[in-house]
Amino acid sequence: MPDAETQRKLIEILRILSESTDEMGARKIAEEMNRRGYNLGERAVRYHLRMLDERGFTKKHGYLGRVLTAQGEDELKHALVTDRLGFVSTRIKDIEFMTSYEPHTNSGNVAVNLCYIPKPSFEQALGVIRRVVDAGYAISPRIKVVDEGQTILENDVPEGQVAVATVCSITIDGVLLKGGLPVDIKYGGIVRIENGKVERFTDIIDYSGTSINPMSVFTARKMTSIIKLLETGSGSVLANVRAVPRVARDRALALLGEMKEADINGVFSGCENVRPLLGVPVEMGKCGIASYSGINPFAALGESGIKTRIMPLAAVMNIKELKKME
Amino acid sequence: MISTDEEMMFTNARIESIMYQVTFNPKTREGDIIVNLCLVDKKDLEETLEIFRQVMYSGLSVCSYVRMFDEGETFSGLEIPQGKTGIATACSITIDGVLLKHGIPVKPKFGGIVQVRDRVPLRFTDLISYDCTTIDPLEVLMSQELTSVREMMRTGSGKILANFREVPMSAKDDVDHLLNRLLTAGFYGILEVGEPNSPALGARVDRDHMGIIITGGTNPMAAVQESGIPIVTKAIKGVMEFHDMKKLV
Numbered sequence: 001m002p003d004a005e006t007q008r009k010l011i012e013i014l015r016i017l018s019e020s021t022d023e024m025g026a027r028k029i030a031e032e033m034n035r036r037g038y039n040l041g042e043r044a045v046r047y048h049l050r051m052l053d054e055r056g057f058t059k060k061h062g063y064l065g066r067v068l069t070a071q072g073e074d075e076l077k078h079a080l081v082t083d084r085l086g087f088v089s090t091r092i093k094d095i096e097f098m099t100s101y102e103p104h105t106n107s108g109n110v111a112v113n114l115c116y117i118p119k120p121s122f123e124q125a126l127g128v129i130r131r132v133v134d135a136g137y138a139i140s141p142r143i144k145v146v147d148e149g150q151t152i153l154e155n156d157v158p159e160g161q162v163a164v165a166t167v168c169s170i171t172i173d174g175v176l177l178k179g180g181l182p183v184d185i186k187y188g189g190i191v192r193i194e195n196g197k198v199e200r201f202t203d204i205i206d207y208s209g210t211s212i213n214p215m216s217v218f219t220a221r222k223m224t225s226i227i228k229l230l231e232t233g234s235g236s237v238l239a240n241v242r243a244v245p246r247v248a249r250d251r252a253l254a255l256l257g258e259m260k261e262a263d264i265n266g267v268f269s270g271c272e273n274v275r276p277l278l279g280v281p282v283e284m285g286k287c288g289i290a291s292y293s294g295i296n297p298f299a300a301l302g303e304s305g306i307k308t309r310i311m312p313l314a315a316v317m318n319i320k321e322l323k324k325m326e
Numbered sequence: 327m328i329s330t331d332e333e334m335m336f337t338n339a340r341i342e343s344i345m346y347q348v349t350f351n352p353k354t355r356e357g358d359i360i361v362n363l364c365l366v367d368k369k370d371l372e373e374t375l376e377i378f379r380q381v382m383y384s385g386l387s388v389c390s391y392v393r394m395f396d397e398g399e400t401f402s403g404l405e406i407p408q409g410k411t412g413i414a415t416a417c418s419i420t421i422d423g424v425l426l427k428h429g430i431p432v433k434p435k436f437g438g439i440v441q442v443r444d445r446v447p448l449r450f451t452d453l454i455s456y457d458c459t460t461i462d463p464l465e466v467l468m469s470q471e472l473t474s475v476r477e478m479m480r481t482g483s484g485k486i487l488a489n490f491r492e493v494p495m496s497a498k499d500d501v502d503h504l505l506n507r508l509l510t511a512g513f514y515g516i517l518e519v520g521e522p523n524s525p526a527l528g529a530r531v532d533r534d535h536m537g538i539i540i541t542g543g544t545n546p547m548a549a550v551q552e553s554g555i556p557i558v559t560k561a562i563k564g565v566m567e568f569h570d571m572k573k574l575v
Contacts, residue, residue, distance in 0.1 A: 004525055078441060081450040081528050189460075201334065209436075209458020212467075217454075221461075221469040276333040 002051070007080070009038055013048055014057060014068060014076045023065030081211060088214070089207040091313055092170055092185050098316045099174030103258040107319060110264075111168040112144075112153075114314035115298040116161045119148065121306045128304050129164070129297040130325055131230055137237050139266040139294045140167035142322035153315045167322065168294040168313060169266060172259065173242055176289075179255045181248045187280055188214030188293070190223050191239040191268075198268050200279040202236065215312045219299045226300040238293035239268070241277065243286040252289065263324075266292040337463070338456035340562065341419055341434050347565045348423025352504070352511040355568060360423060361393070361414040363401060363563040364547045370555045371411050375574065377476075377553060378413070381546040382575045384479045386486055388416040388515035388543040391571035402564030414571070415547075417562055418515055418540040421508060422491055428504055430497045437463030437489040437542065439472050440517065440527060445482045447517050447539070449528035450490070462561035464489065464542045468551060475549040487542030488517055492535040495522035501538070512573075515541040 002010070016032045017024060024032075026045045033040045040048070049066055052058040057072035068076075100108035117125045133141050144165040146152040157163045176183040189204035203223070205214035218224065218238055229235025244252050249271045256270045269277060269290040277288040298310045349357035366374045382390040395401055395412030406412045425432040438453030452472060454463035464487045467473070478484025493501050505516055517539040520526025526537030542548075547559045 078449065078451040079528070081438065081453055085453065085455070203460045204334065205454065205461070206458030209455035211438075211452045212454065217461075217466050217469075220471070221466060279332060279334045281333055 006048075006051075009033075009040065010048055010052060010057075011076065011079050012036060012038060013045070013052065014072055014079075017058065017066060017068045018073065018076055023061040023067045025064050025066070029066075084211045085209065088210055088212070089185065092173070092207060095168075095170050095313055095316060096174045096177050096183075096185075099171060100178070100316075101171055101175055101264075101319060102178075103175060103255070103262040103264060106262045109316040110140075110319050110322070111170040111174060112165040112314055112317045112322075113168045113294045113298065114152065114155075114311040115164050115166075115301070116158070116309040117164060117301065118307060119160050119162055122162045124304070125164075125301050125306055125308075126325075128227075128300050128306075129166075132226060132297040132300045133325065135230055136265060137226065137229070137292050137296045138166060139169050139171065139292065140264055140322070141324050142167060142263070142319065143325060144317065144322045153317065164298075165314070165317060165322065166294045166297055167264065169240055169291045170313060171264060171294075172256075172267065172289070172291055175255055175259055175264070176242075176244060176252060179251060181244050181252055181255075183242050183244050184286075185240065185242040186288075187241045188218070189239055189241065189280070190218055190236050191278065191290070191292075192236050193229055194234050196233045198278065201239070201241075202279075204241070204280055213312050215293055215295045216310070219295065219302060219310065222302070224296070224299045224303065226296055227303045230300075237296050238299060239290055240293055241280050241282075241288050241290045243282055243288050244271070246273075246285055246287050249287055252287075256289070266294075268292065334460050336457050337459050337461070338434065340462075341422075341456055344562055344565065345419060345423040345426050345434075348420055348427060350420060350424055350568055352424060352507045352513070355511050357568060358565040359420040359568050359571075360417040361563060361566050362417045362543045362547070363395075363404065363412055363414050363560045364544075364550075365406065365410045365412055365558045366550070366555065368397075368409055368411055373553075374413070374550050374555060374557070377550050377555075378415075378546040379575050380479055381475060381549045385514055386475060386478065386541055386545045386549075388418045388420065388541065389512045390573050390575040391416060391512065391568070392574050393566060393571045401566075404560070404563070414563070414566060415543050416513070416571075417543040418489055419562060421505075421513060421516075421540055424508060425493065425501065425504060428500065430493055430500055430504070432491050432493050434489065434491040436529075437467065437487070438529075439467055439485050440488040440539065441485050442478055443483045447488075447527055450488075451485065453490070453529070464544045465559055465561040468544060468548045468559060473545075473548045473552065475545050476552050479549070487545050487548055488539050489542060490526070490529055491538050491540075492531055493538065495534050495536050498522070498536065501536075505538075515543070517541050 187204040225235035474484035520537040
């Protein structure tokens with residue numbers, strides 16, 4: 001094992017290679033390393049690349065270019081766990097930044113979640129998704145359906161599968177951010193609903209303290225009971241909480257109002273002057289905004305016995321590409 | 327039932343509350359330890375215990391002692407339902423409790439998954455901090471199908487549950503001494519003791535601290551789950567007199 005400093009540089013090089021679509025030479029890698037705050041010359045990069053080659057993480061490709069091997073991908077996924085601790089919140093920040101949705105014109109890019117559904121179950125799945133959306137436990141009635149063989153967000157939809165994209169709740173954070181508010185997404189959690197009324201959060205995970213997306217944790221642990229909620233009015237759904245400064249409350253409320261007009265829903269507690277918020281701690285001087293998660297329709301599919309593959313926070317997509325369910 | 331306006335408790339608060347209740351003395355092997363509890367169908371009990379034995383034999387638990395609860399019996403506010411058997415295993419936080427009671431300021435930080443290759447622990451691949459979650463990480467990660475405890479037993483390589491705590495490096499001698507004593511008392515689950523100011527299994531430590539990694543007391547349960555037997559696990563369920571437990575292996 002090389003020392004921690006070298007290890008970090010090696011991983012950064014793997015990251016650069018994994019983010020690039022083509023092979024990369026030492027000079028381009030060195031430029032990128034410098035941009036990221038690592039002072040490494042071309043020669044030093046070559047030395048590090050040899051170390052990576054020896055371990056089978058990279059291989060030569062073309063004239064002095066390098067690409068990542070499958071083993072290198074794997075290494076990147078597992079290495080430097082402490083660094084990856086903030087991965088989920090960094091990913092959220094990236095997506096937030098990439099959104100450009102404007103509620104008053106209903107245009108621009110929204111954040112989306114993606115789910116792959118086996119084709120034979122698709123009709124049933126669509127019915128379940130519609131019920132969850134109609135009951136108000138999702139963000140938007142707009143979805144995008146992509147059939148097998150076609151591509152969505154640069155991914156090929158595998159044979160026998162259909163991909164569905166829904167609006168992700170991070171769209172709300174994006175709108176607040178682009179509206180000039182320092183918004184801080186804090187927790188993903190499970191909220192309990194009794195007779196149609198939100199009761200309280202029963203479990204939460206802080207986005208900054210996990211290397212795994214809390215939403216995946218809750219769905220894999222089968223902690224939701226959305227189908228039961230639809231049938232009886234009581235059950236548990238996925239939700240998240242962000243905080244904004246209390247001085248920005250009026251602006252936040254105005255933006256939330258605009259979003260509602262544009263059919264971006266799901267907020268069940270917007271900037272109320274309460275601490276804690278339904279059991280969730282909120283910092284002094286801030287107020288919390290709690291919304292349902294865009295994953296709820298997909299979690300309900302799992303509950304109905306449909307085998308799915310869910311990718312929360314998949315990417316951003318133009319709102320025009322998503323069509324309102326009839 | 328908790329009222330709507332009560333703030334929820336994060337796992338680190340729960341851990342510190344229960345660490346405080348540990349009275350186990352490794353020298354006399356008396357006193358209270360912390361246990362995890364799991365529930366299985368009675369018909370699956372023999373198979374479950376067989377898997378428990380294998381996991382404990384491979385050293386992937388905290389110690390090899392268990393206590394069984396029959397249907398109708400109650401432990402720590404939980405009544406064992408009809409048709410089920412409860413099994414309590416030692417929780418790794420017991421070791422934190424023992425260190426604490428010997429005056430060592432120990433700080434449990436997170437639970438996670440440790441990748442093992444050829445019987446050598448390599449690194450943490452995933453983790454959840456105790457002060458960032460209201461559900462126990464080892465309970466959560468168990469359900470993620472991220473573990474491969476059975477593969478680890480078969481081939482020597484796989485992914486197991488473990489947790490991480492920090493102690494000040496000035497306490498190194500006392501810690502070594504106590505961990506040895508715990509080992510003699512049958513608590514063999516110590517996976518790695520890191521060097522001061524150096525990452526332990528890839529996880530960073532605070533300045534002038536060192537990391538200690540202990541295998542999760544829920545690994546036997548994870549192995550049972552991997553084999554497809556329905557099992558419900560409650561990590562860090564309560565404290566129990568060590569004398570009331572029996573050696574399984």
